[in-house]
Amino acid sequence: HDYKTSKSLPEQSKMDEDRQLALYQIGIQNMWNDVGSVELVWHYVAFDKEIRSKRTEEELDELKKDTIDLIEKIEATREFLPNESILCGWCYYKDICPLYKHEYMVGNLPVNKYLKDSGVKLVNEFAKLDDKKKSYKAKIEEIDEELEEIKEAVIQYAGNIGVKVVIGSDHKLKIASSEKINVPGKGTRERESLIELLSQLNRLEEVSVFDVAELKKAIKEEKWDSDILDEIKKYVEIETVKSVRLSKSKRED
Numbered sequence: 001h002d003y004k005t006s007k008s009l010p011e012q013s014k015m016d017e018d019r020q021l022a023l024y025q026i027g028i029q030n031m032w033n034d035v036g037s038v039e040l041v042w043h044y045v046a047f048d049k050e051i052r053s054k055r056t057e058e059e060l061d062e063l064k065k066d067t068i069d070l071i072e073k074i075e076a077t078r079e080f081l082p083n084e085s086i087l088c089g090w091c092y093y094k095d096i097c098p099l100y101k102h103e104y105m106v107g108n109l110p111v112n113k114y115l116k117d118s119g120v121k122l123v124n125e126f127a128k129l130d131d132k133k134k135s136y137k138a139k140i141e142e143i144d145e146e147l148e149e150i151k152e153a154v155i156q157y158a159g160n161i162g163v164k165v166v167i168g169s170d171h172k173l174k175i176a177s178s179e180k181i182n183v184p185g186k187g188t189r190e191r192e193s194l195i196e197l198l199s200q201l202n203r204l205e206e207v208s209v210f211d212v213a214e215l216k217k218a219i220k221e222e223k224w225d226s227d228i229l230d231e232i233k234k235y236v237e238i239e240t241v242k243s244v245r246l247s248k249s250k251r252e253d
């Protein structure tokens with residue numbers, strides 16, 4: 001029996017695959033040889049509801065095998081990368097976890113010392129510049145809108161008086177016209193028909209581009225068989241790129 005305080009109720013199929021109680025069942029059956037039928041029961045107290053599940057001997061054997069495989073994988077692992085999840089809130093290893101160690105190092109320092117920490121200084125500077133960049137970006141968007149409005153007005157003005165060049169004090173604006181070809185948007189039926197037509201006319205290859213982004217995605221998500229990926233990997237270079245992502249932290253003083 002397991003008593004759960006969760007505020008959401010899992011589906012039966014999820015509990016039929018749950019490892020924890022099934023492992024207890026294996027343990028109990030190993031300790032006593034007169035164990036009869038075992039039922040796994042979860043009590044979801046917030047819902048006043050029980051979820052029950054049973055395991056066949058085959059399922060228990062498979063779980064045993066998977067668990068041993070997992071143990072061997074863990075024992076062979078030399079680098080334990082942090083895996084951030086909701087469980088971090090209950091973790092006892094935050095002071096050595098790469099995701100929380102710095103917070104532990106500086107979190108309890110008085111403000112004057114805290115602000116002198118090189119890491120804190122770098123993040124504060126980054127956040128300041130990021131803010132500045134955002135405000136410039138908003139300003140640039142505003143200017144672009146104004147430019148667009150003036151462009152429309154100049155085109156209108158030039159049309160009204162029949163000219164192609166409008167002069168200012170130190171600058172002039174030349175009105176040029178060109179043809180713009182609009183192709184049906186991605187995912188539309190018209191686009192599909194156009195692709196079909198180009199294919200029938202044997203012209204599709206001429207206008208198709210090699211989609212590097214899709215290729216990278218296929219490699220990253222291992223979408224194809226490993227022998228295909230291995231062949232492709234002979235032509236690409238895979239490097240580790242470090243990046244930073246800014247988000248709010250909790251310290252308020």
Ligand code: SF4
Nearest residue numbers: 082083084088091097
């Ligand atoms: S805080 Fe704990 S659970 Fe979360 S990533 Fe770090 S070590 Fe893992």
